[in-house]
Amino acid sequence: MTDRAGATIRAEALTKRFPGASAPAVDAVDLHVAAGEFMTLLGPSGSGKTTTLNMIAGFEEVTSGRILLDDDDIARLPAHRRNLGMVFQSYALFPHMTAAQNVAFPLRQRKVGKAETARRVAEALELVHLGGHGDRLPSQLSGGQQQRVALARAVVFSPRALLLDEPLGALDKKLRESLQLEISRLHSELGITFVFVTHDQEEALALSDRIAVFRDGRIEQVGTPTELYETPASRFVATFLGDSNVFTGTVHGGLLDTGSAQLHCDGPDGPGCLVVRPERLRIGAAPADGANRLSATVSDVVYQGAFRRILVRFDDGSTGLVRDAGDAATTTRGDRVEVSWPAAAGVLVPETAAERVGAGVGSGSGVGVGAGVGVGA
Amino acid sequence: MTVTSPVAGAAAPAPPRAPDPPPGRRLARRVSLLLAVPALLVLLVFFVVPALRLLWLSVTTPEPGFGNYTALVADDVTTTIVLRTLLMAAVVTVVCVLVAYPYAYLMTIVSGRWRGVLLAVVLVPFWTSLMARTFAWVVLLQDNGVVNQVLGAVGLGPVRLLGTTAGVTLAMAQVMLPFVVLPVYTAMRGIDRRLVDAALSLGARPVTAFTRVYLPLSLPGVAAGATLVMVLSLGFYVTPSLVGSPQQSMLAQFISVQVNQLVDFGAAGALAVTLLVVTLLLLGGVRMLTRTRGATGSGIAGGLT
C-alpha cells in the first residue's frame, strides 16, 4: 500500500556481542541501503556479514544500535513482524508442504483470502518459471528448483526488502550462474531492496549495485563494484576483490620507497601500500613518461585463453602477477623482462599495523601478490 | 506480481526511542523449558518419591539401621533365591547367546529380503502381549501339551516342563533372544569380510580363521547382548510366576511375597534396592561396552517386564 516498492534499510552503530566471545561479532556497523538497491555484504567467513543480516532479519538479538526500515526502528521487533523476505542457503523449504503450499505459507500467516492466495501463489511460481510444479514436494524438486520456490515464497507477500543469505552457496557452478541471472531479473522486476550475503567476490561484482566489504565485524569499504575494484580503500579490499600486486613502503614526495625501488604514486607522505591490478602491468612495452618500471624474471606463464597469467619474480625477490592480453605473447619462463605501469594505474592505500605484519611474511621489501590471487579465476 | 500487500502495515512500528526492552527471546527459551515441568512433576511425585520412600523404608522398617541388608546375607532362603536367580539368568543368557550367534550369522549371509524376514521373526516376542505369550507357554508346556506330544512322538517324552526350570528357561529365552541377536548382528555387519579372507589366504584353516579373527571381532556384540539379557532376567516376574513353580521362585517373586503376604516393606525394599543397584551396575557396563545409548532404550522399548 505504498507508492515505493523498496524500503530503505539503515543500520546505525549496530553491534552484536556473543556471550563469552572476546571481540564483538559485529562492531558498531553503519550501513545505509537505499530503496530498491541491490546491496551485497561481502567478506570472509566470520567477518560479521551473516550476523548483520540475521540481526536485520530478527534472528539474532541486537546488542546495541538501531535498525531502521524506512523510519521505523525494527531492531527490537520479533522476526515474524518485520515483514522482510528471507532466502536461505539451505532453501529451508517446509518438507511436508508442496511447492504451492510453501509459497502460500506467508499469505496464510497474513490471513489472505483463498482466491487471492491461489492467484498470488500462481503468479509467484510463474515469476520463477515453476508454473507447472506447484503440486510437487520439495524432495521431488532439484536444488535449483527448490531455491526458486524459496525465492517465490520470499517475495509472494510483497515484502519491501528481500534478505538473501548465500542463496547460491549450495548449488554447482552452472546452476549458480543461471540463478544469478534469475535473482538479477527478480530484482529489476520487483524493484524492492535486496540485501545479499556472499563470500564469493565474483558473485558480488556481477550482481550488486553496491558492495559492503566486511572484515572482523566492521565494514572496510562500501561502494559500487567499480569503485571497490578501481579504488580500493585498503589493502584488504584490494586483495579480497580480484588479484592485486601490492608494494609496501614509505611515501615521500610522491615516491614510494620499497627499500629496493622508488615508485611513482599519488598520495600523502607516510607508510603506505601501492596497489596495482595485474591487467594494468605491461611487459616489454615502451614505458610512457612518469611510468614505474621494475626488472624481473618470468617464473611461470599460464595460458588462459583470452589472456595469460604471467608470474614474475622481481629483482628484490618478491613476486608479482601480470595479466597479459597479447603484448608479451612470446614471453616464456626464465625470460628477463621489464615490468611497467603508468603512475595513475596504482592506488595508494594506508597501511595498518596488522597488515604490516602480513606483508612481512611475503618478502623483505614488501612486494607481493595479494591474497586474491587465484580466487575464483 | 503486484506490490500491494494487505499487510504492508502489519509490521507495526516499535515506539521510537523507547528504552531497550529486555531481550525477549531468552525469556521465550525459558518459557519453553517450562513445558518439561508437568512431565517432570509426574515423574518426581510418582516415580522418584516412591523409589526414595522404598529406599527409606528399607533402612527404617522395622527399625532404623541396615538390618534388612545384613539379613539378606544371613538368611538362607534369601541367599538360595538370589543364587537361583543368578543361575537362572546365567542359563538363559547362555542359551540366548548359543542360539542367537548362528542366527545373527545367518542374517549376515542371506539376501536382503530374507534378512528382513529373520528380523521380523526375532521381533515377534516384542510385538505380542506379554500375558498372551505367557499363557501360550503354559498351554504348550503342560503335561499333555504340544511340546510333550512332539517329544513323545520322537520318543523323548513325556517330560515334566511346566513348573520346572527348563520350562521357564524356554519361555524366558524366547523373549530375550532379540536382545542378543540385534547387537551381535550389528557387530557382525561391521566386520570386514576381507579380514577372514586374508587369514585364509595366509594359510589359516577355516576354523582357525573363525576363532582367531571373526569371533574376537564379534565378541563386543555378544558381550553387550549377554549383559543385557542377564540384567533383564534378574528382574523377571511374570514368566517365572506362571510357568515356574512357587518352590523354585526367583527374586522378583520373592520380593512380591515379602510385600503381599508378609507385608514386610523393609525386606522387600532392601531386596528391590539390591536388584536395582545390580541392574544399574550391569547396564552401566553395557553402555561402556557399546557406547550406543539408543540400543538399550529401543531394545527395551519392546515392552518387556
Next chain:
Amino acid sequence: MTGGPTLRRVLVGIGILVGVWLVVPTLVVVPISFSGEDSFAFPPSSWGLEHYATFFTESSWLTSLLVSLQIALIVTVVATLLGTAAALALDRTSFRGRGALDGLFMAPLIIPGIVVAVALYAAFLGWGLIGTPLGFVVAHTVLALPFVVVNVAAALQNVDPVLGRAAAGLGASGWATFRQVTLPIIRPGVLAGALFAFVTSFDEVVVSLFVQSPQLQTLPVRMFTSVTNEVDPTIAAASTVVLVVSTALLGLVALTRRKSTP
C-alpha cells in the same frame, strides 16, 4: 569362513527352528480360543465361539477389558501430551544436569518392573491410590512417558532448525510455526509415541498387579489371576483379542515409522 554348503544348511536349519520357537507358541492361543471344549487341549477336537461369548458377556472379563481400554486411552492422551511437551522443551538445549534429566526420563524403562511396582505399592498404600483409576493412570503414565519422549525427541532431531527461522521470516508467530511447521513434521513420531503409550498401558502386568484391587482390575491382571487360579479357556479368547489389538497397533507404529523415513 566363507560358509560352505554344509555350514549354510546347518545355519538355515537353526534359523527355521528358532523361527518356530519364536512365532508358533504365540499363535497356539488362537485355535484354542475357537475350541468347543472346556479345556486347554490342543488341537481341539471340536470348534465353537463359546469362549468369545463368555469373554464378551461375563462381567469380570468384560469389565476388565473396558477398564483396560479406558485407562489405556487416558494414559495415551496424558503421556503423549506430557512427553511431547517435555521433548519439545529439551530439544537442542544443553545445560548442567541435562544428562541426569535424560536419565530420569529413561529410568522407568530400565528399572526392573518389580522394583517400580513395589515402590509404587508402598507409596500408593499411604496415598489411598490402590485400586483407583487414578492410581492406574499415573502408574502407567510413568511407564509410558519414556516411549513418547524417545519417539518425539527422535522426530525433532529431523527438524532442520533453519525452518523455524524461515517460518518466522515469512511472518509466522512462534505458535503458528509450531502448529504449521514443527508439529506436522514430527507428527509420525508423536503418533508412534502415542501408540506405544497405549500398548504399554494395555499390556502392563507387573505394576498393575500391585496397584489393582479386586474391585478394579485391568485385563492383563484378570488374565494373570485366571492362569494362576482357574482352568478357564476364556483366557484363550482374551489372549487372542489382546494379541490382535496390540499387534494391530504396533503394526501401525511400524507403518508410521516407514512413512516418516522416506
